[in-house]
Amino acid sequence: MTNRILSLAWVAFLISIPFWMEDLYYLHVLIVTGIFIIAAMSLNLLLGYTGQLSLGHVAFFGIGAYVSSLVSLGFEIHVLPNTTVSLDPKPVWFAMLVAVIFSGLCGWFIGRVSFKVRGAYFVIVTVSFAEVVRLVSLNWMELTQGPMALNNIPYLTLGIPEVFEVEFIGKVPCYYLVLAVAVFTYVVIRRLVQSRAGRAMIALRENEPLASSVGVDVTRVLVLATIVSAGLAGLAGALYAHYVRIVDPDVFLFIYTVTMVIMVITGGKGTLAGPIVGGLVFGIFPEVLRGFQVQPEIQWITYGVLMILIVYFLPAGIVPAIRSLLPRRLVEGGDGSVEPNATAEARS
Amino acid sequence: MTAPTVLSIEGLSIRFGGLTAVEDLTFQVREGEVLTLIGPNGAGKTSAFNAITGYIQPSAGDIVYRGECLVGMKPNQIAARGVVRTFQKTSVFSGLTMFENVLTGLHLRGKQHPLAIMLGLPSVRRDEERLRAEAWEILKLVGIEARAGEQASALPYGELRLLEVAVALAAKPTLLLLDEPVSGMNPTETADFMTLIGRIRALGITILLVEHDMKMVMGISDRIVCLNQGRIIADAPPAEIQKDPEVIRAYLGERYVRARG
Numbered sequence: 365m366t367n368r369i370l371s372l373a374w375v376a377f378l379i380s381i382p383f384w385m386e387d388l389y390y391l392h393v394l395i396v397t398g399i400f401i402i403a404a405m406s407l408n409l410l411l412g413y414t415g416q417l418s419l420g421h422v423a424f425f426g427i428g429a430y431v432s433s434l435v436s437l438g439f440e441i442h443v444l445p446n447t448t449v450s451l452d453p454k455p456v457w458f459a460m461l462v463a464v465i466f467s468g469l470c471g472w473f474i475g476r477v478s479f480k481v482r483g484a485y486f487v488i489v490t491v492s493f494a495e496v497v498r499l500v501s502l503n504w505m506e507l508t509q510g511p512m513a514l515n516n517i518p519y520l521t522l523g524i525p526e527v528f529e530v531e532f533i534g535k536v537p538c539y540y541l542v543l544a545v546a547v548f549t550y551v552v553i554r555r556l557v558q559s560r561a562g563r564a565m566i567a568l569r570e571n572e573p574l575a576s577s578v579g580v581d582v583t584r585v586l587v588l589a590t591i592v593s594a595g596l597a598g599l600a601g602a603l604y605a606h607y608v609r610i611v612d613p614d615v616f617l618f619i620y621t622v623t624m625v626i627m628v629i630t631g632g633k634g635t636l637a638g639p640i641v642g643g644l645v646f647g648i649f650p651e652v653l654r655g656f657q658v659q660p661e662i663q664w665i666t667y668g669v670l671m672i673l674i675v676y677f678l679p680a681g682i683v684p685a686i687r688s689l690l691p692r693r694l695v696e697g698g699d700g701s702v703e704p705n706a707t708a709e710a711r712s
Numbered sequence: 713m714t715a716p717t718v719l720s721i722e723g724l725s726i727r728f729g730g731l732t733a734v735e736d737l738t739f740q741v742r743e744g745e746v747l748t749l750i751g752p753n754g755a756g757k758t759s760a761f762n763a764i765t766g767y768i769q770p771s772a773g774d775i776v777y778r779g780e781c782l783v784g785m786k787p788n789q790i791a792a793r794g795v796v797r798t799f800q801k802t803s804v805f806s807g808l809t810m811f812e813n814v815l816t817g818l819h820l821r822g823k824q825h826p827l828a829i830m831l832g833l834p835s836v837r838r839d840e841e842r843l844r845a846e847a848w849e850i851l852k853l854v855g856i857e858a859r860a861g862e863q864a865s866a867l868p869y870g871e872l873r874l875l876e877v878a879v880a881l882a883a884k885p886t887l888l889l890l891d892e893p894v895s896g897m898n899p900t901e902t903a904d905f906m907t908l909i910g911r912i913r914a915l916g917i918t919i920l921l922v923e924h925d926m927k928m929v930m931g932i933s934d935r936i937v938c939l940n941q942g943r944i945i946a947d948a949p950p951a952e953i954q955k956d957p958e959v960i961r962a963y964l965g966e967r968y969v970r971a972r973g
Contacts, residue, residue, distance in 0.1 A: 551832075552830050555829055555830055555832050555836075556826075556829055556830060559824055559829040559836060559840065560818075560819060560822035560824045560829075560839070560840075560843070561824065561826050561829055563812070563815060563816045563819070564816070564819055566805070566807075566808065566816065567805060567816045567819070570805040570806065570807050570808065571803060571804070571805050571806070573767070573787075573799070573803065574799070574803045574804070574805065574879070575816075576786065576787040576788045576791070577765065577787055577788075577791055577796060577797055577799075577880070577883075578791055578796065578816070578817045578819055578820065578879060578880070578882065578883040579788045579791035579792050579796075579819050579820040579883050580788055580819050581786075581788045582788065588826055592826075592830075
């Protein structure tokens with residue numbers, strides 16, 4: 365119960381931010397951090413719960429960004445000499461939905477392809493996939509404009525045209541949109557990992573032979589995790605596209621995957637709050653340094669040192685470290701654990 | 713004893729390259745009995761277990777469980793048909809608590825569609841409550857409910873072995889394969905384990921056992937199959953096995969027979 369009150373307080377605090385945060389630049393930092401936190405949460409489902417490191421996670425993010433942009437902008441491409449495929453511009457909410465589904469399908473594909481590979485080999489499959497997608501986005505000029513980028517991507521509007529419409533343009537509406545999607549992502553992942561499906565994922569991470577001996581279909585579980593993870597990363601990418609309104613092949617940069625991995629690992633992989641805490645630390649920290657007028661080189665060095673310190677002293681991440689400090693009573697029923705009521709029942 | 717045959721192994725052979733682990737193994741397990749495989753180390757007992765539960769593919773032979781051929785199935789498909797095993801080397805979900813371990817073992821008993829889970833439908837919550845209650849029942853049956861909230865990696869060895877059995881029971885087996893469950897246990901723990909096997913039997917679960925502890929084997933088995941170098945050298949009730957000259961020569965040893973008098 366305390367946990368529920370705590371999370372509601374958190375959400376209330378986040379809702380209040382635009383009312384007192386006057387500098388729109390900081391709001392921008394929060395929006396981008398929020399989008400990365402959504403992507404990090406989706407990565408955590410794979411890395412933290414099934415134990416499979418996807419080092420190509422940015423592929424799903426970028427695919428989401430491109431698909432959503434292209435569907436909302438429309439396109440016309442020549443597939444065969446005399447055949448063209450064209451698509452008229454569609455509403456942004458529809459484009460975002462297509463982006464989520466398409467990213468999810470890519471996740472399904474990766475899950476199926478890599479059904480027998482684990483560990484380092486899974487990493488290689490995902491890295492290669494991301495690189496292939498990046499090269500496609502760079503070279504398929506007709507579809508993606510290559511390095512010239514997709515411009516003038518429309519912003520999201522919701523409601524009935526000419527009656528009541530909300531336009532998600534500018535910092536404050538976009539902030540609330542990102543916040544809403546982040547809460548949605550958190551709820552979906554929380555439900556998943558605290559269910560039978562989530563336990564099967566954890567079983568795959570903890571002990572694969574034992575998992576299959578009690579009837580867990582390991583391939584099916586891994587595919588489910590990659591679909592949901594990729595779909596949510598695609599959603600983050602779509603949000604990004606309609607917020608910055610320009611998408612180029614740089615959305616596939618490897619450094620973005622690394623950022624997500626850092627957020628998950630420093631925050632605490634396999635915990636629900638981990639990616640959020642890690643995301644806030646590594647999204648906001650560089651801006652804090654900038655506020656102190658620190659040189660960019662020093663900023664990056666400090667960033668690296670902080671990361672190494674966290675990984676060295678808190679190998680399980682920030683969230684598990686804090687949890688181990690708290691009295692046991694507060695931790696019961698906490699997130700991430702599969703059995704909030706066990707100890708209560710043990711006493712009865 | 714004319715209970716129907718549930719598991720039938722016909723001409724099972726397992727080869728690893730040039731090494732023959734199991735050669736032309738044929739035996740049957742009958743409904744409700746406790747059948748024990750004994751034999752010296754390397755006789756092929758664990759290899760036979762691995763073949764029955766789908767962890768290795770046999771080079772030849774048939775494994776039929778209740779009319780269905782298990783050869784070529786994946787371990788999870790075999791588990792779904794009621795054939796569940798434990799491992800010789802202690803194997804639990806060590807990062808989880810005891811309760812979570814059993815709850816994870818209940819996978820096959822859960823009915824939750826991924827979409828229903830993500831939508832947070834009430835049916836999922838009801839299913840979770842049912843699973844928790846069942847997990848609790850299993851912990852009580854095995855007698856480890858007092859430490860339900862403790863992480864498996866912090867448990868003493870004896871309780872870990874019990875937890876393994878609890879996880880296997882959670883998968884709702886009709887045939888339970890136990891691979892050296894009491895190895896490393898002290899005599900009191902072994903005695904307790906024997907009564908646990910009695911309770912499992914009472915649930916109507918057939919048991920196929922691999923074990924070296926002769927006191928336990930002779931005490932609980934209905935029938936014993938003795939393997940040596942991949943072949944069956946005897947298949948008989950305990951009393952006859954103890955007198956079988958070939959079993960004594962290959963495995964039990966003269967000293968065992970003298971000690972029993």
